[in-house]
Amino acid sequence: MNAVELNKLNFKYKSVQKRTLENVNLIVNQGEILAICGVSGSGKSTLCNCICGLIPNVYEGEYSGEVKIFGQDISLMSRAEIATNIGIIFQNPSTQLFSPTIEDELAFGPENLCVDRNEIAMRIDEILKIINMEEYRYENPNSLSGGQQQLIAIASVLMLNPKIIICDEIMSWIDEGGKEIIKNLLMNLKKQGKTIIIVEHDIENLKIADRVINI
Numbered sequence: 001m002n003a004v005e006l007n008k009l010n011f012k013y014k015s016v017q018k019r020t021l022e023n024v025n026l027i028v029n030q031g032e033i034l035a036i037c038g039v040s041g042s043g044k045s046t047l048c049n050c051i052c053g054l055i056p057n058v059y060e061g062e063y064s065g066e067v068k069i070f071g072q073d074i075s076l077m078s079r080a081e082i083a084t085n086i087g088i089i090f091q092n093p094s095t096q097l098f099s100p101t102i103e104d105e106l107a108f109g110p111e112n113l114c115v116d117r118n119e120i121a122m123r124i125d126e127i128l129k130i131i132n133m134e135e136y137r138y139e140n141p142n143s144l145s146g147g148q149q150q151l152i153a154i155a156s157v158l159m160l161n162p163k164i165i166i167c168d169e170i171m172s173w174i175d176e177g178g179k180e181i182i183k184n185l186l187m188n189l190k191k192q193g194k195t196i197i198i199v200e201h202d203i204e205n206l207k208i209a210d211r212v213i214n215i
């Protein structure tokens with residue numbers, strides 16, 4: 001089954017004259033790493049925001065067409081259903097981290113979905129192990145490097161165990177060492193069957209993609 005299917009998708013922000021997305025058709029296969037490239041302003045982030053439901057739920061504008069997630073029309077899915085299917089990580093990790101400790105940060109998403117306390121604690125153990133940051137559990141996210149913050153942003157998305165992970169230029173502010181760790185993590189997630197969509201410019205980072213498209 002296709003992880004994502006976009007049919008005749010159009011979107012125009014309320015405040016601009018021209019459509020940002022015009023008749024976009026796209027299939028993302030389950031288990032692939034798809035990279036989206038394109039010049040600045042071509043609509044890559046807008047496309048990601050449509051795939052994860054931020055458009056039209058959060059951003060106002062004229063929207064038409066269809067977004068399907070594993071065959072299901074996203075407009076018929078609840079916010080909780082969307083959040084447990086798709087996670088999105090943005091360019092600047094500090095805009096995504098707001099809790100006093102990393103433990104609180106990781107617990108925030110599942111707590112909002114009323115996941116059991118013990119289950120949350122178990123997931124935190126597991127995910128901190130995956131990203132090799134167990135000793136940072138009680139640290140403030142602001143005390144971390146950019147690369148570590150981005151790993152925590154990814155970890156907070158993984159807490160909901162989404163099947164699809166969207167990474168919108170997540171490596172642009174990260175040093176080389178951090179990029180390697182993130183790329184390895186994304187490749188491991190793919191091995192576990194996750195579908196990954198990355199917005200990327202850097203040719204080195206594009207090497208992890210199975211397929212690259214231009215918009």
Ligand SMILES: Nc1ncnc2c1ncn2[C@@H]1O[C@H](COP(=O)(O)OP(=O)(O)OP(=O)(O)O)[C@@H](O)[C@H]1O
Pocket residue numbers: 013014015016020038039040041042043044045046047059
């Ligand atoms: N919230 C918004 N309100 C109005 N216009 C917006 C909004 N967000 C983006 N746009 C406009 O939509 C167009 C596409 O923006 P978008 O951020 O999707 O492009 P992008 O390809 O991701 O760009 P970049 O590579 O610079 O991040 C741009 O012209 C931008 O100014």
